[in-house]
Amino acid sequence: MQRFSKVRRAFGLMLLATLPVAGCTSAQDLGQLLTRPEGNARALPVAQPSRRFSAEAPATLLVIGDSLSDGFGMLLIQRAQARGLHLRVVNRGRNSTGLSRGDFYDWPGNFSQMLAATRPDFTVAHFGSNDMQSIRTAEGTVPFQTEAWDSAYKARASGIVAEAAQAGTLFYMLGPAPDRNTNLNAHLDHINPLLAQAAQENGGIYFPLEPHASGEGFTWVPTTQLGDQTLTIRSGDGSHFTIRGYQMVADLVLDDLVRRFPSLAPAPEQLTFIALQ
Template identity: 25%
Template sequence: MPAGHVLVALFIGLVVAALLNAQGMHKQALAQGPGIGRDIAGTLTAGLAGVSGIFQIDQPRKLLKAALGRSGDDKLVGKLAITAKGPKAPAAPTKPVYSAAKPMGLYLTGDSLITDPGPVLLDKISTNPAIKPLGVTDAHAATGLVQPEIFNWFDYLPQQIKALRPDMTVATFGANDGLGFTGVAGAEEFGTPAWLAEYARRVAGVMDSITAKGGQLVMLGLPIPSDPALAARWAKMNEIQKSEAEKRKGLVAYVDLFDKLKDAKGNYADFLPDASGQLQRARSSDGIHYEPLGATIVTDAIIDAINELATVPGLGAQPAAPPGAAPVAR
């Protein structure tokens, strides 16, 4: 085939693919962070999706998606189904008591930051008859509350809570939320008063939907990351999570992972002392996720928080990490 024909064939192929996939591309374009790239991609793909829709070119994709039972994949998120009803007052007066006869249904969910502590926690409680894990760790990496286009927690969580009826949920959100809001309704840069208010509304919505059926929630704050700029963003988001958790005292316990994962000098550290005082790698090379020791520290903090909310036989308070070991520079 002559090179000129190759170029034309390639161009035709990409245009055909773009028209057939226009709905999915438009959704993906809107899922980008605010900025000129998102604006251009959003406008271009909106036009493409319009043309595709008018001439019914989007039908093969729709039919194929329907045949696979995934018709909702391309649906754009308009108004969020946030069920925040505000904090319940008074908070749960007494701690629920669980036993082998009445085990605590435990549900673990969130973004990738639950991926490492989840299995460690499930392993630790695997022989405790007073705790019944509800499935495995329900992690959805690269998701959060800011980009429902990528994964809509506001639709997903109420369905999960209704289906599983957990007594205790351990959740973490926010690692992918240090961005501006996006969506069909427009975009808002991170950190503006409007952003902070909307994020608080979303965090409250998540907390209320998890506790709506009477369950309790351990809300894991974001761990201190290695990047100072990211740490500043996450500190703001942690403030919101902590504040919303305090409004729901007795139902929601907030776990401060900035403190738990700092070194003796109060800074981010890749290496932290383990239970015997030996320095071990606690954080992944990305400065965000956990190595086994980090996951264990988080797990111990979760167990403490569960004990704060409920009485579970055999789930003793966790020993504090030995203090004062010298930090190791990154």
């Protein structure tokens, strides 16, 4: 999948700027408002950090995956800085990559090297958008849309999460949002449960984007509603996010991290959270 070049160029101009939303809502409030509970939603339990973070000893967050990861990674850098978090973000998202074509880019192998080099406290990953094809292995090819493909794909994702857990890294597996292309959308809907199982069965966190970027029944939508405001969160190519969309996801992830690890924030952030189903 080709990188949404106009959005990427815009990032360079806006990386250190705030992104105000029209009206009375600021961009810095975007993540917390989207995670505010409604009705009978319950708060998630707070996880205990393995160590305290500070300005002198910040946490490291590694971002891996495809071009959408690259976009999320750039806004995770910007939002962590804007919020003054004790967090260093290392963005290793790579265009046109995924888990299917290890002959093109070997994510399991490269992730092992990244773990050793960066020693991250947290890892955020997005896969799937380039994986609608047969899986290439050293033993041969696993045909797409077969049970063997499902098993092989889940195994690759599971291996990455398990290695992160063994290294003491908390792994966030982002569940892909819908795509405007009908075939790719069906593929992403199909692999979301595989990615969820890979994360949950190996000590990671499955973090679905569907609740925040989907219509009914996993359908593509270009906008989301925030109070009386309609925000455009998906790009014109039907696959990537806009700057505001990448920011939304970045703030949602950072909100969850601060909830689990309060020492990431320079001062307690008064946020209320809902469980992502």
